[in-house]
Amino acid sequence: MSLLPITLSARGVGHRFGARLLYREISFTARNSEVVAITGHNGSGKSTLLKIIAGLLQPVEGNVELQINNTLTDPAHRSQYIGFVSPEMALYQELTAVENIRFFGTLRGQHYDKAQLRAMLENVGLKGRGSDRVGDYSSGMKQRLKYLIAVMHDPEVLLLDEPGANLDVHGTKIVERMIGDRRNAGRVTILATNEPEEEHWADCSIPVAAV
Amino acid sequence: MNNQSWVQQSLALFRKDLLAETRTRVAFGAMGVFSFSALLLISLAMVGLKGVMLQNSTGQSVPAWNNSGKMSLLWVLLCFAAFAGLSHSFVYEEETGTASTLKLHMMPQAVYAGKLLFNTTVLLAVSLVITPLYMVMTGMEAGTIPMFFTVMLSGTVSLSAVATVVAALAARARSTGALFGAVGLPMLTVLLVLIMNAARQCYIRSESAVQYVRPVIGIVGFGVLIVTLSALLFHFIWED
Numbered sequence: 001m002s003l004l005p006i007t008l009s010a011r012g013v014g015h016r017f018g019a020r021l022l023y024r025e026i027s028f029t030a031r032n033s034e035v036v037a038i039t040g041h042n043g044s045g046k047s048t049l050l051k052i053i054a055g056l057l058q059p060v061e062g063n064v065e066l067q068i069n070n071t072l073t074d075p076a077h078r079s080q081y082i083g084f085v086s087p088e089m090a091l092y093q094e095l096t097a098v099e100n101i102r103f104f105g106t107l108r109g110q111h112y113d114k115a116q117l118r119a120m121l122e123n124v125g126l127k128g129r130g131s132d133r134v135g136d137y138s139s140g141m142k143q144r145l146k147y148l149i150a151v152m153h154d155p156e157v158l159l160l161d162e163p164g165a166n167l168d169v170h171g172t173k174i175v176e177r178m179i180g181d182r183r184n185a186g187r188v189t190i191l192a193t194n195e196p197e198e199e200h201w202a203d204c205s206i207p208v209a210a211v
Numbered sequence: 212m213n214n215q216s217w218v219q220q221s222l223a224l225f226r227k228d229l230l231a232e233t234r235t236r237v238a239f240g241a242m243g244v245f246s247f248s249a250l251l252l253i254s255l256a257m258v259g260l261k262g263v264m265l266q267n268s269t270g271q272s273v274p275a276w277n278n279s280g281k282m283s284l285l286w287v288l289l290c291f292a293a294f295a296g297l298s299h300s301f302v303y304e305e306e307t308g309t310a311s312t313l314k315l316h317m318m319p320q321a322v323y324a325g326k327l328l329f330n331t332t333v334l335l336a337v338s339l340v341i342t343p344l345y346m347v348m349t350g351m352e353a354g355t356i357p358m359f360f361t362v363m364l365s366g367t368v369s370l371s372a373v374a375t376v377v378a379a380l381a382a383r384a385r386s387t388g389a390l391f392g393a394v395g396l397p398m399l400t401v402l403l404v405l406i407m408n409a410a411r412q413c414y415i416r417s418e419s420a421v422q423y424v425r426p427v428i429g430i431v432g433f434g435v436l437i438v439t440l441s442a443l444l445f446h447f448i449w450e451d
Contacts, residue, residue, distance in 0.1 A: 056314055056450075079315045089315065090308030092227070094234045099227075106223040107316040 003186045004069040006032050006156050008053070014061030015048055022048060024061060028206045030157075032186040035179060037193055037202035044208045046192035047086065050159045053190060054082050068156055080108075083150035085143070086161035093135035097126060097145050100134060101152065108153045124148045124174055139166040144174065151178060158182060160191040164198055176201060217321035224317065224325030225332075228300070232333070237303065242296030242337045249288045250341065254348040261350075281351035282410040285342065290370060290399060292337055297330045297374040301382035310382075319446035323379070327438065330378075331371040338367045354413035358423050362413060365427055366406040369434030373398045376441040379448050398437065405429045 007029060014024035022045040030036045038046045051057040053064050055078040066073045066081060073081060091100045098117055105112055112120070121130045124144040134142060143166045151158060164172050179189050179201055193199055232238055260276040267273050304310040313322055342363060345351060353359040377395040409426035417423065 054315060056311065082315070084315055086311070088308055089312040091312065092231060092309060093307065094231045095227070099230065103223060103227045104312075104316055107220050109219075 003032070004156075005067070006186070006188050007065075007067040007070075008157055008188055008190070009065045009067075010049075010053065010062065011065070012062035013049065013052060013059045013064065015045060015052065015057075015059050023208055026062070026206065026208060028204075030188045030190060032188065033183045034204075035183060035189045035191070035202045037191050037199045037205045038208055039193060039199060039205050040208035042194070046208055047088065047161050049208060050084070050086065050161050050190065050192050053157070054084050054159055055079050066157065081156040083153065083155035083158045084161075085146045085150045085159070085163065087165055088161070089146070091134050091142065091145060091149065094133060096131050096133050097121065097137070098130040100145065101130075101149060104149050105152060110153060112152075120148055120152065125170060140168055140171055143167055144171055147175065147178065151182075154185075155187070157188045157190065160189065160193075163191050163193060163201075164195060217318045217324065220317050220321035221324035221328060224313075224322065225328045228325065228329040229332070232329075237299050238296040238330075238333050239337070240296075241299065242292045242333070245295045246288060246292045246337060246341050249291065250345060250348060253284055253288070253345075257349060276349075278352050278354060278414045279407075279411050281345075281349050282413070283407055284349075285345050285351065286366065286403060286406055286410070288341065288345070289334075289338060289367070290403065292341070293330075293334050293370050293374045294377075294395065294399075296333065296337070297371065298378045298381060300326050300330055300375065301379045305382045314450065319449045320442055322449060323375070323442055323445040326379070327372060327375045327441075330375045331368055334367050334371045334374070335364075338363065352414075355416075355423070358409075358413045358427075361427050362406065362409045362430070365430040365434065366402075366409070369402055369406075369430055369437065372434050372437040372441065373402055376437065376445075376448075379441075379445065383448050402430070402433055405433055 008031075009027075009029045011027050012024075013026040015022045026049060028036065038049055040046050048057065052059045055064075055075055064075075064078075066078050068081060092103070095103065098121075101112065101117060101120065117130060118127070121127055124147055126141060126144055126148070129137075129141065134145065137145065160175075163175050167175065179191075182189050191198060191202060199205055257276055263275040264272045265275045301310075304313060317325075346353070373395065377398065380394050405426070409430055412423055412426050415422070
């Protein structure tokens with residue numbers, strides 16, 4: 001794993017949906033190994049802020065920049081460096097877990113052999129379930145698979161929207177371990193949460209409140 | 212994301228869509244049910260017209276149910292089948308929440324190319340089954356064989372290009388039915404006029420190759436125009 005300097009900066013970010021102003025002047029910087037929690041009530045715009053960071057949504061005000069090795073990344077290609085777990089980002093129900101992993105891996109230029117796939121599935125507690133269709137998975141198993149796919153390209157920045165959603169105690173521990181591993185590897189993790197336990201995983205919190 | 216070229220990404224999406232289609236049969240199901248029921252209705256409705264002759268404006272006797280008329284109905288059938296089946300390609304991604312996942316992983320042009328490739332393959336497969344059946348059931352002749360195949364191939368590919376971009380627009384607008392018709396109709400009208408113009412040529416004997424080539428160029432040109440504009444503008448449709 002590389003230890004290139006990573007700097008994710010949000011400067012004066014504001015967003016609105018139609019006439020409804022969501023928030024203004026959100027600013028923060030996250031560097032190597034940092035875990036940042038975005039907190040706020042339901043509907044405060046935490047998920048929207050994560051989408052803006054991922055480059056999936058353009059903010060109405062301000063901007064988000066990602067520098068890797070002191071070089072500014074092209075906003076259009078920012079998602080190349082990002083992994084994202086969100087309730088809004090689904091996997092293909094009609095495909096098996098392995099087919100989903102292979103498909104999303106291919107899109108990122110990565111190919112896995114059977115041994116690698118087995119190890120990856122075992123790592124998130126899905127050992128022996130790779131040939132099952134995702135549609136037959138429980139919501140917790142789907143969440144575990146989302147984690148696997150989000151981190152399989154070892155992204156510089158990992159965005160987690162409601163990280164513990166649908167997960168049991170074992171699943172939550174896997175996420176906690178994953179965040180720890182990423183911290184040790186110098187990667188940045190941003191999580192959006194309402195849960196005080198999950199907020200404790202972070203080094204700092206950015207409160208988001210609807211205007 | 213861009214570790215892969217857009218060509219490789221679009222091929223991966225095409226393979227994924229084919230695999231998913233073999234399991235869900237959403238597109239083939241919709242197109243198959245529509246096509247076979249329409250085929251049956253047309254055949255039954257036209258039984259009474261077999262052998263009936265009409266007088267045209269010059270006083271000549273012509274069959275009431277001629278090859279050009281049969282070809283027109285075939286294309287109406289294929290158009291509706293395409294719009295019934297291919298509209299799902301983007302709507303399905305939006306409705307199941309996989310569109311956001313694709314946006315994170317894929318370049319917009321790759322999404323468009325992958326979907327276009329899949330839709331064209333599906334429509335060609337449906338056309339390959341429906342056209343011979345239609346010819347048997349209605350007695351439609353192919354006329355000039357190379358011209359017939361060229362019209363069928365270029366028309367099917369262009370029709371798929373129109374259906375793909377309209378499906379993308381409709382899925383993003385979240386008002387599928389209304390927008391599908393409103394945006395699709397102008398493009399479809401032009402395409403059908405071009406196809407019918409070329410299809411007539413299948414049944415007219417001509418010594419000049421230009422008479423055959425010109426109408427085909429019209430269809431191919433329109434298809435290329437739609438694909439080019441769609442590829443250039445697709446990211447405005449696809450991204451939030």
